[in-house]
Structures are given as C-alpha cells and as structure tokens.
Amino acid sequence: MVDFALLHRPALANAKSVSFGAPSATGRITLTALPEGHVLHVLAARGSGDLKGLIPQIGDGAPHAVRPYGPGQWFVIGDAPLSAVAIFGKTPLLDGKASISDQGHGRVRIGISGASVEAVLAKGTAVDLALSNFPVGHSAMTLIGHISALISRTGTESFELLVLRGFAESLWDELIQMSLEFGVDARAGK
Numbered sequence: 001m002v003d004f005a006l007l008h009r010p011a012l013a014n015a016k017s018v019s020f021g022a023p024s025a026t027g028r029i030t031l032t033a034l035p036e037g038h039v040l041h042v043l044a045a046r047g048s049g050d051l052k053g054l055i056p057q058i059g060d061g062a063p064h065a066v067r068p069y070g071p072g073q074w075f076v077i078g079d080a081p082l083s084a085v086a087i088f089g090k091t092p093l094l095d096g097k098a099s100i101s102d103q104g105h106g107r108v109r110i111g112i113s114g115a116s117v118e119a120v121l122a123k124g125t126a127v128d129l130a131l132s133n134f135p136v137g138h139s140a141m142t143l144i145g146h147i148s149a150l151i152s153r154t155g156t157e158s159f160e161l162l163v164l165r166g167f168a169e170s171l172w173d174e175l176i177q178m179s180l181e182f183g184v185d186a187r188a189g190k
Helices: 084-088 117-122 165-179
Strands: 029-033 038-044 066-070 073-078 098-102 107-113 139-144 147-155 158-164 184-187
Touching (some): 107 117, 117 158, 147 165
Antiparallel strands (some): 029 107, 107 158, 139 147
C-alpha cells in the first residue's frame, strides 16, 4: 500500500517566463519549455549491424523524433508520455538487437528559435551550427557553457536542447542571458 502520492512537477515550472532584453522585433529569440513527453534511450547490442531503418519504428512517427546520441545509441523523442506497457511493447521490434530505457523522468527538452538563434547558441558551444553544416534533423552532444546537452536542429531557425533534469533551470537561465542582446521571450512550462 502506498502511503503518499507522487506528484509530477515539470522541471521548468518555476523558471523565468517573461520577455527580456532588447525591444527589437527582428532577431528576437523564443525560449520554450517543451512537453515532458517521452525520451527513450535505445542502445544497440554488440554486432547488431545497421539499425537506422529499425529505430524510427519505435517512435511515434513525428519528424526528427530519432536523435543520434553516440555510436549505436539514439534518443527517441515525443510529446506524449508513454506508459511502461507501451514502452515494453516496442521491445519485440528490436528482437535482441538493441535495448530500450525510459529516460523521460530524467531529461528535459527546451526549444529555442529565432532569426539570431545560431549566434546565441554560438556563445555557449563550439559546434558549427550553420545550416549548411548542421542541417535540419542533425544532432550533436555538446557542452553549452558548462552543461552537457544534446542539441538538435528542428527547423531552419529552431533547435531543441535535451538536458539532464537537474540542469534544466540553469541552462534556461544561461540561454536567457545569452539571448539578451537580441531580446528573448521565455515561455516556461506550468
């Protein structure tokens, strides 16, 4: 018998959520706390071969839902939470070629967009984020300041950052500081 109820509180529920910086309408940055849906870590088994065609079948079919994380590793991202039954129902697709681990409880997604988004992110990472080198759908594990994050381009002027839950609010505050010269509209989750 459970003596207490666990209440889910979004990681960015108390984060700053207003407009900051320059009043300019051009080049403003939009910072958004994305839904805390599902984050599935897929880890290939040794000698499993090429799984690039198989991994998208685990996701919900959303564009760019599969994020390469490292050799033989991917994150499968989605806005809707998945039950344990739904997650374990996907394991037969992998048939011993890979394993799935639910990381949704420990990782937070932050969206950042705007005409000056590449300039903002360049202040915190050494990854070349120019569209020609980092096309839509591309991901890279990097540091943003001192915080490790998976950065993914989701549009020509938009990125998604996947960060450990304990660092989400610090990264949020750093992104606001890096965006001040362009102006930033921050929309935290409630």
